[in-house]
Amino acid sequence: GAVVSQHPSRVICKSGTSVKIECRSLDFQATTMFWYRQFPKKSLMLMATSNEGSKATYEQGVEKDKFLINHASLTLSTLTVTSAHPEDSSFYICSAALLSSGRGIREQFFGPGTRLTVL
Amino acid sequence: AQKITQTQPGMFVQEKEAVTLDCTYDTSDPSYGLFWYKQPSSGEMIFLIYQGSYDQQNATEGRYSLNFQKARKSANLVISASQLGDSAMYFCAMRPFGNEKLTFGTGTRLTIIP
Numbered sequence A: 001g002a003v004v005s006q007h008p009s010r011v012i013c014k015s016g017t018s019v020k021i022e023c024r025s026l027d028f029q030a031t032t033m034f035w036y037r038q039f040p041k042k043s044l045m046l047m048a049t050s051n052e053g054s055k056a057t058y059e060q061g062v063e064k065d066k067f068l069i070n071h072a073s074l075t076l077s078t079l080t081v082t083s084a085h086p087e088d089s090s091f092y093i094c095s096a097a098l099l100s101s102g103r104g105i106r107e108q109f110f111g112p113g114t115r116l117t118v119l
Numbered sequence B: 001a002q003k004i005t006q007t008q009p010g011m012f013v014q015e016k017e018a019v020t021l022d023c024t025y026d027t028s029d030p031s032y033g034l035f036w037y038k039q040p041s042s043g044e045m046i047f048l049i050y051q052g053s054y055d056q057q058n059a060t061e062g063r064y065s066l067n068f069q070k071a072r073k074s075a076n077l078v079i080s081a082s083q084l085g086d087s088a089m090y091f092c093a094m095r096p097f098g099n100e101k102l103t104f105g106t107g108t109r110l111t112i113i114p
Helices: none
Strands: A004-007 A010-011 A019-025 A032-038 A044-051 A067-075 A076-081 A089-102 A106-112 A113-117 B003-006 B010-014 B019-022 B025-026 B030-038 B046-052 B064-069 B074-079 B090-098 B108-113
Touching: A004 A089, A010 A019, A019 A032, A019 A089, A019 A113, A032 A067, A032 A076, A032 A113, A032 B108, A106 B046, B003 B090, B010 B019, B019 B108, B025 B074, B030 B064, B030 B074, B046 B064, B046 B074, B074 B090
Parallel strands: A010 A113, B010 B108
Antiparallel strands: A004 A019, A019 A076, A032 A044, A032 A089, A067 A076, A089 A106, A089 A113, B003 B025, B019 B074, B030 B046, B030 B090, B064 B074, B090 B108
8 A cells, every 4th residue: 555656757858848747646645745856866855845725835945936736636746847947857756645554653655756857 | 954964875785794874863853753765776765664763662674673872863774684686775864753844864875796
């Protein structure tokens, strides 16, 4: 259980276009999802917290108009990179929070990631 | 604010040997959780082990154990009997209780040598 999927796994786009990345919790409902960005050989940096039915909470330095997040249902959050530029090329990972009965804590279950390349 | 420090950018270990990956942290929160994740070259983040700051015993999950020294603010991951499939990036992370935002360290790339 607790599977999170992302689509697409890899996308190449031209500079100036917009790209949408989907994050789905397949076997559970997630009121909270997270979006991370990871540069090559670097750590994960939290971009925003996505809350179902309300606006996302962005981390300092993340452009809200550049990275649009929509959490329209309890199983789907989307990240749209608007007017993408080469510097937006990165590995984007989502996660969904779920109470883990075995450990008694809310864990984050991660998607497999989406590699975005902007030409 | 929380900070995680992983001082080993890369490690090479002979297969079947034990390996310790270092992690120190800094936080002003009285209660927090510590996590270790494995990231293979495919990119997915795989949960390995969790330690709560108030847990009396060190956490263990199969071949993984966490050497938690609260006074020193360290949470080292120990992998026993390493296998070739253990080659990956390993991230230490933490979050305060009541807050779901994870802060990650910079990671350690572990390579197991046959």
